[in-house]
Amino acid sequence: MLVRSVPTFKTYSFPHNLSLDQFFYSYRNILNQMIGDIWNQIQWREKTIRGKKQKRLLPTIPSYSFKKTLRNQYLTRWEYAAHWVDSALKTAFSIISSWKKNYVRGNRKRKKPVVKRCFVRVKQTLMKISDEKIRITIKPHQHVNIDLSKRYFSIKGRRIGEPILTPTKIHLPIEETSSTKKPQPQQQQKKPPPQQQPAATAAVDRIGWDSNKFSVDGFSPSHGWIKIDLKPLHTLHVTYDNKMRNINKVYSKNRRKGKQLYRKYGKRCRNRVKNYLRHIAKQIIIVTASPFPATQQHGFEKLEKRQMNRKNKHKWNRELNQADWRLLVSLVRNLAPVVEVSPFYTSKTCSRCGGLNKALRSERVFECPFCGLRIDRQLNASINIYLRMRGVSPRREWFDATLIAAGGLPLMGAERSDPDELARGLNDALKPQVYVRLPLTT
Numbered sequence: 001m002l003v004r005s006v007p008t009f010k011t012y013s014f015p016h017n018l019s020l021d022q023f024f025y026s027y028r029n030i031l032n033q034m035i036g037d038i039w040n041q042i043q044w045r046e047k048t049i050r051g052k053k054q055k056r057l058l059p060t061i062p063s064y065s066f067k068k069t070l071r072n073q074y075l076t077r078w079e080y081a082a083h084w085v086d087s088a089l090k091t092a093f094s095i096i097s098s099w100k101k102n103y104v105r106g107n108r109k110r111k112k113p114v115v116k117r118c119f120v121r122v123k124q125t126l127m128k129i130s131d132e133k134i135r136i137t138i139k140p141h142q143h144v145n146i147d148l149s150k151r152y153f154s155i156k157g158r159r160i161g162e163p164i165l166t167p168t169k170i171h172l173p174i175e176e177t178s179s180t181k182k183p184q185p186q187q188q189q190k191k192p193p194p195q196q197q198p199a200a201t202a203a204v205d206r207i208g209w210d211s212n213k214f215s216v217d218g219f220s221p222s223h224g225w226i227k228i229d230l231k232p233l234h235t236l237h238v239t240y241d242n243k244m245r246n247i248n249k250v251y252s253k254n255r256r257k258g259k260q261l262y263r264k265y266g267k268r269c270r271n272r273v274k275n276y277l278r279h280i281a282k283q284i285i286i287v288t289a290s291p292f293p294a295t296q297q298h299g300f301e302k303l304e305k306r307q308m309n310r311k312n313k314h315k316w317n318r319e320l321n322q323a324d325w326r327l328l329v330s331l332v333r334n335l336a337p338v339v340e341v342s343p344f345y346t347s348k349t350c351s352r353c354g355g356l357n358k359a360l361r362s363e364r365v366f367e368c369p370f371c372g373l374r375i376d377r378q379l380n381a382s383i384n385i386y387l388r389m390r391g392v393s394p395r396r397e398w399f400d401a402t403l404i405a406a407g408g409l410p411l412m413g414a415e416r417s418d419p420d421e422l423a424r425g426l427n428d429a430l431k432p433q434v435y436v437r438l439p440l441t442t
Ligand SMILES: [Zn+2]
Pocket: 350, 351, 352, 353, 354, 355, 368, 369, 370, 371, 372, 373
């Protein structure tokens, strides 16, 4: 999931058992045909590059009137509800414009994008939500229903965005309650206070966070597993490392000039990292927000001990850069209470039975030699951090009741082909309930 700026919707995914294969193929078909039609109508203009003989070809995407022509053209040979044509058109145009953005930046070639996956965007006009199910119109007067009764989240009084439907799952964006948004004076006056009343105000909402090189993973029984992707941050570091390597060459020839460049790019890198981590910290607060934020607590591993691990190159390699990690914790601390817990064996302890798997190296999945649990290593670590925040040891009964039994989190498949996929039982790894990836802002 790619999130521009600060989102107000959280996407929940869950399985359905509709068999609509023919429909999905038809939709993908017209989607690709539409992309082709738009592609053929693109106007290319030449632009000279300053200081070079070469010229660049820049695209202009056809306008709204063309959308209308396409719509009429596709409606004549479409057997499903007309709104699906609008949905496909919207998707086709957004695919083309995102291709354009990337092409202009130089990240994409002048090649028509092709949709390979089966998915449909369900427009508001195609669905209706009654308390326990979503009704989706496939053909005129022909509907399918998706059962929502077993969901683990509340939709009461929350707006629902346009879901994405795949052959096996539905991804449903649900508006965050107004209390979860950052206070904006104008908005607060207009919006009524949150309707949800705290059931037990004394309860502390604790979220344990495990940080790694590529993600920060959080766990709490009320939010499930939250994965915040840090790959863009890693990309940022790689970019600047390469820049610094080039500056090394300059430095060897001209020290003064080299020093100047080091300062300039070093500062620029730090600023961009800090900026990005600020967004991540905000996101951590947003995705975990409870109706009574004063009682919220975020748990991280204690810093000093992590610094000792610095000599351990293998571990160092897996973890988030020390300075970045320290900065992230302090940025979260500015926004909400933070507790630090002992980092001792957080990833090697089984969060179900408390057994130690000393043999664990860098595998993605933690396997417990005692109780047989198979679980994503980062989720396992964040559950352990959560338990340490509460000052309790892992207990099978608690784990089974919270993560497996009815009313717990939906279990997801062990094969990690997709960040959110189905689960079958105790021996399967879980998948994140919430997945966030913030783009690098330039
Ligand atoms: Zn175990």
